[in-house]
Each structure stands twice: as C-alpha cells, then as structure tokens.
Amino acid sequence: PFQPLPGPGPFGGLLAGVKGSGKTTTLGKIACELNARGVKVLIAAGDTFRAAAVEQLRIWADRASAGFLSRGPGADAAGLAFDAVAQARAEGFDVVLIDTAGRLQNKSGLMDELAKIVRVLKKVDETLPHETLLVLDATVGRNGLSQAKEFADTAHVTGLVMTKLDGTARGGVLLAAAEA
Numbered sequence: 001p002f003q004p005l006p007g008p009g010p011f012g013g014l015l016a017g018v019k020g021s022g023k024t025t026t027l028g029k030i031a032c033e034l035n036a037r038g039v040k041v042l043i044a045a046g047d048t049f050r051a052a053a054v055e056q057l058r059i060w061a062d063r064a065s066a067g068f069l070s071r072g073p074g075a076d077a078a079g080l081a082f083d084a085v086a087q088a089r090a091e092g093f094d095v096v097l098i099d100t101a102g103r104l105q106n107k108s109g110l111m112d113e114l115a116k117i118v119r120v121l122k123k124v125d126e127t128l129p130h131e132t133l134l135v136l137d138a139t140v141g142r143n144g145l146s147q148a149k150e151f152a153d154t155a156h157v158t159g160l161v162m163t164k165l166d167g168t169a170r171g172g173v174l175l176a177a178a179e180a
Contacts, residue, residue: 013097014100017151026163032064041095042095045069048074050102077113078117
C-alpha cells in the first residue's frame with residue numbers, strides 16, 4: 001500500500017505520465033485506500049486541459065470522502081499545486097495528491113510545465129513532492145522505458161505504477177523502467 005511519510009504534513013504526492021495511462025484512476029484508488037486507513041486526503045485536479053478530468057477526479061474525491069480542489073479550464077497547474085499545499089496545511093490534511101495533465105515525454109513544452117510544478121512545490125517546501133509516481137500503461141511496451149527516463153529527469157520519479165494489466169499486456173518493461 002501507499003505509505004505517506006510520518007511527520008509534519010501534509011505529505012505530498014504527484015502523479016505523472018502520458019495521456020491515457022491511468023493517472024486519474026490510480027490517484028482515486030490511492031485516495032480511497034488512504035481514507036480507509038483514516039488518512040485525511042486532499043485531491044488536487046492539476047489536469048486543467050482534459051475536459052472530463054476535473055469531473056472524473058471530483059467523482060473519485062466523493063468516493064474517497066476526500067477534499068477536492070480544482071480550477072477552471074486552462075488554469076496554471078503549478079499555481080493550483082501551490083494552492084493545494086496551502087489548503088492542505090490550513091485545513092489539516094495529512095496527504096495532498098496532485099493529478100497532472102497527460103503529456104508526451106518528447107514534447108518539451110509539456111515537460112517544462114511538469115518541471116514548473118515540481119519547482120513551485122519545492123518553493124513551498126524543499127522536500128515536496130515527497131513521492132512522484134510515474135503511471136505507465138502496460139500496453140505501450142518499450143516506449144515505457146523512454147517515458148521512465150524522460151519523466152525521471154524532469155520530475156524526479158520515486159515510484160512506478162503499472163496499469164492496464166487486465167488484458168494481454170504483461171508489463172515486461174517495468175523492470176527496465178525501474179532501473180532507468
């Protein structure tokens with residue numbers, strides 16, 4: 001299970017990955033599991049580009065009985081991350097989970113935006129984000145290795161989540177990606 005660090009809060013988790021990899025669903029499932037353990041969770045909808053992302057996260061927040069923060073379409077995701085940490089501190093949340101927009105690892109503008117989110121979080125607290133989870137789709141094969149390398153360089157990935165293992169995909173790239 002997801003293990004937030006003990007100590008003064010909030011514990012900050014950032015989820016990153018390419019479009020459609022399962023970041024939002026993974027975040028929702030983590031929030032539900034944490035809530036079941038009595039952890040007070042705030043979910044921040046940092047995907048301000050995908051039309052259904054905010055609504056999808058709002059549903060997950062309701063399922064998890066978690067706090068929820070979002071902004072309008074096209075809002076600055078780094079500003080939202082900053083506000084999420086401030087709200088989590090002010091309202092006594094134990095964990096803040098920040099969803100991010102899906103991005104292709106070879107699109108420098110999108111990767112720069114992810115780097116900006118990390119920089120802004122570090123201005124709030126140099127230890128943030130405490131965990132950066134890269135969500136990989138098991139069906140992408142060796143491209144997952146490229147994703148792992150690029151996201152690790154940009155967002156200092158601390159953990160990997162492999163999704164979509166319910167079909168024929170076996171996620172064989174996971175071991176190589178973990179070493180990347």
